[in-house]
Amino acid sequence: MVFLIGLVIVLIFFLYWNYFRPTSLWTGFFFLVALAVIYLGLVALLYQYHPNLMLVVVIPVIFIILVLSIFGVTASVIGLFWNEKVLISREGKSFSNLLPFLLGVSVLLVEIITFILSRFPKNPYLSQLTMFISFCFFYVFGVFLLYTVTSFLFNHFPIKREVDYIIILGAGLMGGEKVTPLLAGRVDRGIALYNKQVEQLNHHPVIVLSGGQGKDEKISEAKAMENYIKDKGYKVETLYLEEKSKNTDENIKFSEHVIAQRDSITDFRQKEIILATSNYHLLRAGKLAFHQGIPVRGVGSKTRLYYLPTAFIREYIGYLVLTRKKHYVILGAITIIFIAQLLFTVLT
Numbered sequence: 001m002v003f004l005i006g007l008v009i010v011l012i013f014f015l016y017w018n019y020f021r022p023t024s025l026w027t028g029f030f031f032l033v034a035l036a037v038i039y040l041g042l043v044a045l046l047y048q049y050h051p052n053l054m055l056v057v058v059i060p061v062i063f064i065i066l067v068l069s070i071f072g073v074t075a076s077v078i079g080l081f082w083n084e085k086v087l088i089s090r091e092g093k094s095f096s097n098l099l100p101f102l103l104g105v106s107v108l109l110v111e112i113i114t115f116i117l118s119r120f121p122k123n124p125y126l127s128q129l130t131m132f133i134s135f136c137f138f139y140v141f142g143v144f145l146l147y148t149v150t151s152f153l154f155n156h157f158p159i160k161r162e163v164d165y166i167i168i169l170g171a172g173l174m175g176g177e178k179v180t181p182l183l184a185g186r187v188d189r190g191i192a193l194y195n196k197q198v199e200q201l202n203h204h205p206v207i208v209l210s211g212g213q214g215k216d217e218k219i220s221e222a223k224a225m226e227n228y229i230k231d232k233g234y235k236v237e238t239l240y241l242e243e244k245s246k247n248t249d250e251n252i253k254f255s256e257h258v259i260a261q262r263d264s265i266t267d268f269r270q271k272e273i274i275l276a277t278s279n280y281h282l283l284r285a286g287k288l289a290f291h292q293g294i295p296v297r298g299v300g301s302k303t304r305l306y307y308l309p310t311a312f313i314r315e316y317i318g319y320l321v322l323t324r325k326k327h328y329v330i331l332g333a334i335t336i337i338f339i340a341q342l343l344f345t346v347l348t
Contacts, residue, residue, distance in 0.1 A: 003037070003040075003041045003044065006037055007034070007037050007038065007041065010030060010033050010034045010037050011034055013026075013030045014027070014030035014031055014033075014034050017030055018030075018031070018153060018157070021290075022150075022153070022154050022157065022286065022297070023150070023154060023283060023286040023287040023290050024150070025143065025146040025147060025150050027150050027153055027154075028145075028146040028147070028148075028149035028150035028153065029146055031149055031150075031153060032146075032149060039061075042057065043057060043058055073107060073111055076104075076107060077104045077107055077108050077111075080100040080101065080103055080104035080107075080309070081100070081101065081104050083100045083306065083309050083310070084097075084098070084100040084101040084104070086306045087100065087306055087307065087310055090306060090307075091307065096310065096314060097310060099309075099310050099313045099314060099317075100309055100310055100313065103313060110133060110137050113133060114130050114133055114134060114137075117129060117130040117133075118130055124345045125342065125345065128338060128341050128342060128345065129338075131338075132334065132335075132338040135334050136331060136334060139330065139331065139334070143320075143327070144316055147283070147316055147319055148312075150283060151279075151280075151282065151283040151312075154282060154283050154286055154297075154298060155279050155282055155283075155298070155299075155300045157297055157298075159193065159274065159297055159299070161272055162197065162201055162203045162205075162272060163193065163197055163203070163205040163272045163273075163274050164205060164206065164271040164272045164273060165205060165206050165207075165208055165255075165259060165271065165272075165273045165274070166190045166193055166194055166205050166206070166207045166208070166274045166276055167208045167210055167251070167252070167255045167273065167274070167275050167276065167296075168186055168187055168190040168207065168208065168209050168210065168225060168276040168277070169186060169210055169211070169248060169251045169275060169276065169277040169281070169285060170183065170209070170210055170211020170212075170220075170221030170222060170225065170245070170251065171183040171186065171211070171221065171278075172214070172217075172221075173214075173217050173218075173219075173221060173224050176216055176217045176218040176219070177217070177218045177219050177224055177227075178224060178228075179221075179224050179225060179228045182278060182301075182303070183221070183224075183225065183228075184228060185278065185301035185302060185303075186276055186277050186278060186301050187209075187225050187228055187229065187276075188301065189276050189299050189300065189301035190207060190274075190276030190299065191207075191229070191234050191236070192299075193205075193274060193276065193299050194207060194236065204237040204238065205274075206238045206239075206240060206259070206263075207236050207238070207239050207240070208239075208240045208241075208242055208255045208258060208259065209221075209222040209223075209225040209226055209229075209239065209240070209241050209242065210222060210242040210245055210251040210252075210254065210255045211224075211225065211242070211243070211245060211251065212242075212243055212244045212245045212246050212250075213243065214246075220241070220243035221243075222241040222242055222243045223241065223243065226239065226241060240255075240258050240259065240262055241258075242254045242255045242257075242258045248281070248284070248285050248288055249288050249292075251285075252275075252285070252288055252289045252292055252294065253292060256268060256292070256294060268293075268294050268295075269293070269294075269295060272297075273289075273294060273295070273296045273297075274296065274297050274298060274299060275289065275296050275297075275298040275299075276298070276299050276300075276301070277298065277300060277301070278300060278301050278303050278311070279300030279301060279302060279303055280300075280303055280308060280311040280312045280315050281300070281311070281315055282298040282299075282300040283315070283319070284315050284318050284319050284322065285298065286298050287319065287322060287323075288322070291322075
């Protein structure tokens with residue numbers, strides 16, 4: 001009974017956040033807690049009625065945890081370096097493409113430093129420094145885990161109701177006038193949702209193509225997307241172009257302005273708005289929309305596997321910058337505790 005009550009409470013929290021605050025990392029947190037509660041409840045039930053079957057459920061999980069604890073960091077570093085090699089060979093050298101390498105080096109340095117410091121267990125100052133570095137590392141890793149889970153949930157939320165607007169977010173152009181494969185994927189994903197709405201609900205959402213003209217581009221990204229839609233023969237009843245934005249925040253803000261002017265809408269909270277963008281970009285785009293007071297859902301286009309780690313790392317860094325105040329507070333509290341412990345050690 002206690003287990004059922006706890007499970008119901010956790011599920012209520014998860015459903016609330018997933019429905020009303022889907023871009024909050026609390027969504028991913030309560031999802032993981034719900035999974036843990038369900039798993040522990042299953043183990044307790046099997047222990048009571050089928051002890052042998054319980055071992056079948058418990059042993060694999062313990063094995064996975066042990067393997068990740070022992071080899072997880074090493075495997076991650078190797079994977080990042082391997083991904084860097086593949087990425088450079090296919091995409092060329094650029095600062096953003098160096099992110100897997102830089103992250104791998106950072107993780108490796110943290111592991112080397114903590115290993116060296118742990119060799120001096122009798123030195124209280126070095127022991128506290130080791131704990132401080134470990135706490136900061138696991139905080140950043142924990143936030144990354146929650147970001148990943150929340151991003152997955154946001155990407156896979158089922159869209160069953162009628163959609164009012166599908167905003168397709170722009171990206172750089174090829175040759176200054178043609179959509180890239182990445183941008184084409186975003187358009188195709190938005191059109192796929194549009195066609196699904198037409199076929200299943202006999203409803204025609206308005207599609208907004210959002211993207212301005214860069215310095216090295218001959219036409220706006222919105223116009224390039226419109227040309228792509230015409231060339232592919234896609235049939236869209238109503239199409240708006242937003243051609244001023246330079247980044248994701250402006251994509252959403254200026255698309256709102258276009259919709260407000262064209263349809264005389266003042267309250268977007270009553271509208272069902274969907275963002276169509278790359279899967280790795282969807283959560284941060286949704287977060288920016290919520291910051292502007294526009295509740296949205298989203299559909300994400302697939303990304304080539306070799307490029308996904310770099311793109312996702314970049315988005316995670318963007319999320320940390322977007323929500324930096326709360327991270328400053330938490331990391332600041334950890335730092336204050338560390339300094340207080342050092343002072344206490346010195347004074348005693």
